[in-house]
Amino acid sequence: MKYKSQKVAYWFFALSMLLFVLQLVYGFIMGFAHAGFDGLHDIIPFNTAKAVHLNLLVVWLLSGFMGAAYYIIPEEAQRELVSVKLAYVQLISLALVGVAAIIGFHFNIWEGRKFLEIPRGLDYLVVINVLLFLGIILTTLFKGKRRTTTALVLTMGLFFAALLYLPGMLPFDSQVTDSFFRWWVVHLWVEGVWELIMGGILSFLLIKLTGVDREVIEKWLYVIVGLTFLSGVLGTGHHYYYIGVNKIWLIVGGIFSALEPLAFLAMALFAVNMYRKGEKKHPNKLALYWTLGAAIVSFVGAGLLGFAHTLPQTNLYTHGTLVTAMHGHLAFWGAYAMIVLAIISYSLPNMTGRKLYDSSRGRMAFWFSNIGMIGMTVAFGVAGVVQVYLERKMKMEFMEVQKEIEVHFYVLILCATLFVTGIILYIIDFYKHGRPTDEAIDLTSTD
Amino acid sequence: MLSKKQARAFFLGGTLVTFLIFIGLTIFSLSKDVDQTNHENITEAVVRGKNLWDSNNCMGCHTILGEGGYYAPELTKVIDRRGKGYIKAVLMSPVAWEPNGRKMVAYGFSEEEALDIIEFFDWIDDIDLNGFDTVVSPLAKDNN
Ligand code: HEM
Ligand code: HEM
Numbered sequence: 001m002k003y004k005s006q007k008v009a010y011w012f013f014a015l016s017m018l019l020f021v022l023q024l025v026y027g028f029i030m031g032f033a034h035a036g037f038d039g040l041h042d043i044i045p046f047n048t049a050k051a052v053h054l055n056l057l058v059v060w061l062l063s064g065f066m067g068a069a070y071y072i073i074p075e076e077a078q079r080e081l082v083s084v085k086l087a088y089v090q091l092i093s094l095a096l097v098g099v100a101a102i103i104g105f106h107f108n109i110w111e112g113r114k115f116l117e118i119p120r121g122l123d124y125l126v127v128i129n130v131l132l133f134l135g136i137i138l139t140t141l142f143k144g145k146r147r148t149t150t151a152l153v154l155t156m157g158l159f160f161a162a163l164l165y166l167p168g169m170l171p172f173d174s175q176v177t178d179s180f181f182r183w184w185v186v187h188l189w190v191e192g193v194w195e196l197i198m199g200g201i202l203s204f205l206l207i208k209l210t211g212v213d214r215e216v217i218e219k220w221l222y223v224i225v226g227l228t229f230l231s232g233v234l235g236t237g238h239h240y241y242y243i244g245v246n247k248i249w250l251i252v253g254g255i256f257s258a259l260e261p262l263a264f265l266a267m268a269l270f271a272v273n274m275y276r277k278g279e280k281k282h283p284n285k286l287a288l289y290w291t292l293g294a295a296i297v298s299f300v301g302a303g304l305l306g307f308a309h310t311l312p313q314t315n316l317y318t319h320g321t322l323v324t325a326m327h328g329h330l331a332f333w334g335a336y337a338m339i340v341l342a343i344i345s346y347s348l349p350n351m352t353g354r355k356l357y358d359s360s361r362g363r364m365a366f367w368f369s370n371i372g373m374i375g376m377t378v379a380f381g382v383a384g385v386v387q388v389y390l391e392r393k394m395k396m397e398f399m400e401v402q403k404e405i406e407v408h409f410y411v412l413i414l415c416a417t418l419f420v421t422g423i424i425l426y427i428i429d430f431y432k433h434g435r436p437t438d439e440a441i442d443l444t445s446t447d
Numbered sequence: 448m449l450s451k452k453q454a455r456a457f458f459l460g461g462t463l464v465t466f467l468i469f470i471g472l473t474i475f476s477l478s479k480d481v482d483q484t485n486h487e488n489i490t491e492a493v494v495r496g497k498n499l500w501d502s503n504n505c506m507g508c509h510t511i512l513g514e515g516g517y518y519a520p521e522l523t524k525v526i527d528r529r530g531k532g533y534i535k536a537v538l539m540s541p542v543a544w545e546p547n548g549r550k551m552v553a554y555g556f557s558e559e560e561a562l563d564i565i566e567f568f569d570w571i572d573d574i575d576l577n578g579f580d581t582v583v584s585p586l587a588k589d590n591n
């Protein structure tokens with residue numbers, strides 16, 4: 001750590017971990033409900049659990065991205081954050097808005113559109129919060145000594161993520177138009193601007209961990225985010241096949257979304273090659289595990305499993321089934337959860353001065369969570385394929401099919417238990433690092 | 448070899464071009480001439496039904512147009528499948544509806560509210576879904 005203000009990141013990461021654990025609790029509630037045990041139905045019905053699971057996911061990832069920005073931007077811009085106080089105000093207001101939304105979901109207060117359940121009143125507070133965040137980051141960047149590509153790409157990602165929240169706030173009378181613009185948020189986030197955020201964090205980590213020349217890394221960063229937008233923007237069409245808009249999207253969405261895996265493939269090749277090329281072997285092995293892991297698992301979860309159902313001929317049958325849940329889990333995990341865990345693993349020792357670089361607990365956290373998540377993906381996948389076959393080919397009733405696939409949710413719960421064990425180990429490791437301190441400032445090392 | 452400047456040009460150029468095409472296609476597919484939703488049939492009752500649908504987050508359990516939760520039946524062609532009387536019974540039931548052993552929230556809607564939601568489903572029913580409707584409805588047995 002080179003600047004005192006970078007310590008703010010610690011508290012964003014801590015909030016992130018807290019909300020993450022809570023997200024998983026609601027995941028279990030849904031897993032059990034699918035397996036036939038909905039004992040909590042009267043207090044936490046499935047739709048509450050699902051809204052909480054998804055919104056906590058988004059908020060903990062955003063909190064992680066914001067922490068990453070507060071850590072990375074000072075170092076890239078070579079100056080302190082313009083205001084640490086405002087950053088704490090922003091942190092607390094983020095936590096309050098998030099928690100208020102989550103509590104509301106338990107009292108039937110929501111907007112009822114998947115991923116965008118936060119009621120409009122609170123949406124405005126979200127906007128104010130994010131504007132404050134962007135204000136701090138942008139002024140720091142512009143007052144800074146240098147403007148690197150890494151910082152620019154990261155900031156651009158955060159800026160456009162904020163901008164794209166707005167189409168989700170427009171009201172429509174038509175369910176079809178509503179859905180159309182819901183995807184401007186959901187799709188253009190995860191298959192567009194969030195990839196910029198991921199790319200920026202990845203590039204920062206690779207520069208630090210491998211010692212490969214910044215110019216080389218940043219050149220490839222442009223290529224990757226170029227591929228992302230080239231395929232991802234028109235790739236939005238893969239959500240427009242069967243919602244009641246023109247057939248032209250079957251062609252446009254089919255072709256461009258089929259190209260989307262290229263960006264993730266490029267990301268994986270990029271990370272692995274930079275690692276091979278790097279002369280410097282940074283002692284923080286855990287950070288390296290998570291960094292390379294994110295690049296590789298995102299290719300599998302988003303690239304391969306996304307491709308598996310993105311062609312219109314396939315999507316006709318898999319649209320809106322557990323196949324989608326299979327893909328959603330591994331994609332979110334690989335691309336966004338793992339990159340947040342990577343930047344935490346990298347920055348925590350630097351902020352606290354405790355160099356727990358290669359604990360066996362840390363390595364177990366990595367393997368347990370990843371193997372658990374892959375198992376969960378397989379469980380969802382098998383359930384999904386059986387569902388598609390029985391329901392959409394054999395024309396069995398939805399509820400009859402659900403009884404047939406109940407058993408796969410036992411497997412899901414088992415794998416989720418392994419996954420959660422890994423996450424708990426990760427959080428113990430987080431805790432053992434202690435608090436951030438000014439004494440951890442290190443001006444000589446390149447970290 | 449590719450230079451950093453060329454890489455940046457690729458990023459900015461590619462983004463601008465695809466974004467403009469995307470906006471163009473958006474305007475096209477929302478225009479009246481290619482409407483597949485019978486937009487003129489969105490009556491006040493349909494809108495009230497949609498508001499009930501949203502404000503109770505039915506999408507948290509059910510899918511509609513293939514979007515939502517994977518816990519409860521897809522409702523795109525529900526009127527064809529069940530008939531209006533059955534749906535009214537589901538919506539007005541004072542206890543959790545669960546003929547197949549999986550609970551729905553007991554909303555206990557009034558008759559007017561139930562009818563509004565049914566109007567909403569009725570409108571959804573007639574949307575041209577590029578073939579998806581034949582896949583999600585068991586009546587599709589007759590269609591393909
Ligand atoms: C990190 C990147 C990605 C993440 C986090 C992600 C996540 C998700 C999620 C959560 C959904 C369900 C959304 C909803 O119903 O509201 C979804 C749907 C979908 N994704 Fe992805 N995805 C990613 C990348 C991709 C890629 C690269 C492709 C294609 C190659 C793809 C193809 C699809 C398709 C076709 C659907 C629609 C499924 C359906 O019809 O039900 N995704 N994705
Ligand atoms: C304890 C571990 C977890 C369990 C048991 C679990 C279980 C579930 C279940 C049962 C669903 C609902 C599917 C439905 O609508 O019927 C779901 C949805 C979802 N979960 Fe998880 N989950 C867990 C962890 C995670 C993690 C770590 C992530 C992200 C990295 C995640 C992301 C999602 C997403 C994006 C959806 C929405 C999928 C869609 O609607 O297409 N979950 N989860």
Ligand SMILES: [Fe+2]
Pocket residue numbers: 187191235236238239
């Ligand atoms: Fe998408």
